[in-house]
Amino acid sequence: MSEFRQDPITGRWAIVAEGRAARPNEYARLPRSPTPPDCPFCAGNESRTPPEVSAYRTAGTPANGPGWSVRTIPNKFPTLAPDARSPESPRGGGNRRPGAGHHEVVIVSPSHAGLLAELATGQVREVFRMVRERLRSLSREPGIRSTVAFENSGPESGGTLFHPHLQVVALPEIPPTLADELAGAGRYAHRHGGVCAFEAEVAREREETVRMVVDSPKIVAYAPFASGHPYEMRLVPVRHAPSWAEATDSEVERLAELVPRLLRAVRDRLPDVSYNLISRGVPPTAPEARSYHWHVDLVPRAVRPDGFEVGSGIPVNPVPPEVAAEELRERLDHSVEVGPGRPDP
Ligand SMILES: [Zn+2]
Numbered sequence: 643m644s645e646f647r648q649d650p651i652t653g654r655w656a657i658v659a660e661g662r663a664a665r666p667n668e669y670a671r672l673p674r675s676p677t678p679p680d681c682p683f684c685a686g687n688e689s690r691t692p693p694e695v696s697a698y699r700t701a702g703t704p705a706n707g708p709g710w711s712v713r714t715i716p717n718k719f720p721t722l723a724p725d726a727r728s729p730e731s732p733r734g735g736g737n738r739r740p741g742a743g744h745h746e747v748v749i750v751s752p753s754h755a756g757l758l759a760e761l762a763t764g765q766v767r768e769v770f771r772m773v774r775e776r777l778r779s780l781s782r783e784p785g786i787r788s789t790v791a792f793e794n795s796g797p798e799s800g801g802t803l804f805h806p807h808l809q810v811v812a813l814p815e816i817p818p819t820l821a822d823e824l825a826g827a828g829r830y831a832h833r834h835g836g837v838c839a840f841e842a843e844v845a846r847e848r849e850e851t852v853r854m855v856v857d858s859p860k861i862v863a864y865a866p867f868a869s870g871h872p873y874e875m876r877l878v879p880v881r882h883a884p885s886w887a888e889a890t891d892s893e894v895e896r897l898a899e900l901v902p903r904l905l906r907a908v909r910d911r912l913p914d915v916s917y918n919l920i921s922r923g924v925p926p927t928a929p930e931a932r933s934y935h936w937h938v939d940l941v942p943r944a945v946r947p948d949g950f951e952v953g954s955g956i957p958v959n960p961v962p963p964e965v966a967a968e969e970l971r972e973r974l975d976h977s978v979e980v981g982p983g984r985p986d987p
């Protein structure tokens with residue numbers, strides 16, 4: 643039995659086809675990579691990367707040597723770079739433009755095997771603080787109109803290096819997915835007296851509860867109604883802001899508690915599954931900033947898109963989000979560190 647579902651914000655469609663390909667035993671797995679002696683992201687090999695942009699390190703240790711806990715470097719093979727030139731259209735315009743922008747890599751720990759799902763909350767908090775710092779910095783660069791922060795984990799995610807790292811790309815354009823979200827949020831606000839579409843969706847999910855995975859005062863996590871991927875989740879901070887760059891310390895802290903916990907729930911259901919973690923944003927001074935509400939999408943890559951999905955642009959999801967949410971809730975561990983005075987559930 644299958645069903646078309648439309649995303650309430652973007653208007654994009656997905657097909658939920660229960661049972662079509664729900665064969666968890668055949669889902670692709672992430673092979674464990676033994677430490678290669680020449681991993682450029684491991685502590686001690688700093689000279690094999692471009693010079694660091696920022697690092698959280700033990701006081702007194704010099705840049706580009708060991709002693710760091712989180713380290714950001716320019717991507718050696720950038721999708722976009724500040725000095726990009728296109729000889730055909732040096733000033734931009736037309737259908738070819740310079741690939742100008744920024745592309746950085748945030749190495750999540752000096753240890754080769756330190757998967758985000760397995761790191762201590764304190765380390766993940768430092769990683770997410772670094773992502774916020776880099777997004778703030780790159781959002782202020784001239785000509786930047788949007789940012790995408792992401793993690794590729796595992797071969798099915800597009801990842802090429804095992805050593806866990808996040809990436810931050812700053813673009814001179816509004817990419818199509820963000821444009822669809824902005825257009826949808828604009829339409830919704832116009833019809834509903836300025837109400838934020840993302841907050842309306844959170845309210846609806848809180849009310850219906852069937853797709854909710856974690857409902858907490860600062861950040862909620864749910865399986866989106868029109869999920870295109872099995873066990874996909876969206877984490878939305880309750881407070882309105884246009885980017886992770888604008889997150890408060892307590893939001894960063896809560897995100898650092900939730901993301902590894904949700905990843906562990908996913909991995910309990912789909913052992914060693916590849917995934918992407920994705921967060922789009924717009925600079926706070928951009929005209930689009932008022933209508934955008936940042937969030938983090940966690941997308942397990944358990945099923946490869948087939949010819950129909952590539953050909954139609956409609957993802958086919960074999961696990962209804964209501965089923966996914968229930969299974970993920972059952973698998974949540976409750977080992978979240980809750981500090982004094984913060985009675986988050
Ligand atoms: Zn390594």
Ligand SMILES: [Zn+2]
Nearest residue numbers: 838841882935
């Ligand atoms: Zn909002």
